Amino acid sequence: MQMKTFRAATSTAAFEKIKAELGDDAVILSNKTISENGSKCCEIVAAIDSAPAAPKRQSKESIVEDALENTVGWQREWSQIKGQIMALMKPQIDLNALSPKQKIAMEYLEREDADETVMTRIFCDLREDKNKSVLPVLESLVNVKAFKAQNWSGTFHAFAGPGGAGKTSSLVRLALKEKKRNPKARICLATADGGRGKGRIVLKHYAELSGLAFREIITRDDFLLLQKEADQFDMILIDLPGLPGKATLEEWSALYGLSTCEDLSIHLVLNPYYSTKQFERFIEKYKSEQLASVIWTKLDEACTFGAILNMAFVSGLPVSALSYGSGLKNSIAPATTEMIWRLLFMRKLPGGDIQP
Ligand SMILES: Nc1nc2c(ncn2[C@@H]2O[C@H](COP(=O)(O)OP(=O)(O)O)[C@@H](O)[C@H]2O)c(=O)[nH]1
Ligand SMILES: [Mg+2]
Incomplete structure (x- = not known):
């Protein structure tokens, strides 16, 4: 048996090292948070039965073949089925079947990049009644649950989403807003983002400046500890890392023990200008039973x-x-x-500015 100790800023980074060096069959013997040169990091002892197989050399052709073979079958099938349903529906979407007002609204939403599924749903609703306005239809489509402590019963809120989406800055600003609204609120900012990254420093800085508690989550032990002290806080906001490559939120949450925390809501932080394909990818990557809302940034x-x-x-x-x-x-x-209707129909930002 080959045994080795791995150290990295977070569990995720340590697991990546183990995977690269020992492969998928490595067994984890221990996983703990330790102190190294004054800062916390993750130490994992992993073992493998025999020497790991050397990574196989691939020709250009075999890379392309592998990629085509690995295209997840059902995903491809589903997108084909969806495409065919849409192709069948499209000729049925005759905007002239609507009232002139409804038609203008539909054309407007199409220019705003509402996608085919949304357009089809709105069309079907409007077609039933020529006097029906588009707003009640949209209202049945878009729900709102404002990020304020009184609207959310749970203590734990994690902010997930792609790197650079605005997770750390949204978290800090929402925490400060909550503290301003209720100076007695006991708020804790926790970072699970990279241990030594910029996000950690930002969070620590604002926590110290504003009298908020600050915690670091390097391994699942740290999250367990935080759960044990949860009754000291009214709100615990956790900054999650942008997940690289094929990593998914579900895997990550299981690794750090977030998935078994019943008191946790995950908020997905997104910008409106990703491509349709990219949104489809994010929906897969960040799907989770604990996903509770979307925070839109960079409007x-x-x-x-x-x-x-x-x-x-x-x-x-x-x-x-x-x-x-x-x-x-x-x-x-x-x-x-x-705010959402003003944004959509008047390009008015919540602060009052009009977008060009
Ligand atoms: N223009 C604009 N910039 C934003 C907004 N939200 C965040 N940012 C900026 O986007 C960058 C990435 O934000 P950050 O919170 O670090 O993203 P994270 O990687 O998801 O944590 C920073 O420079 C932020 O100041 C926004 O609503 N509008
Ligand atoms: Mg960040």
């Missing part, structure tokens, strides 16, 4: 807002906050339905 940089409708329809998740600037002040708002 000030977007030129269409149809993604908010598309995501609401496909995920059924409410929108909890809207971020519209990089500054600390007046740049994030707990969401309201009015």
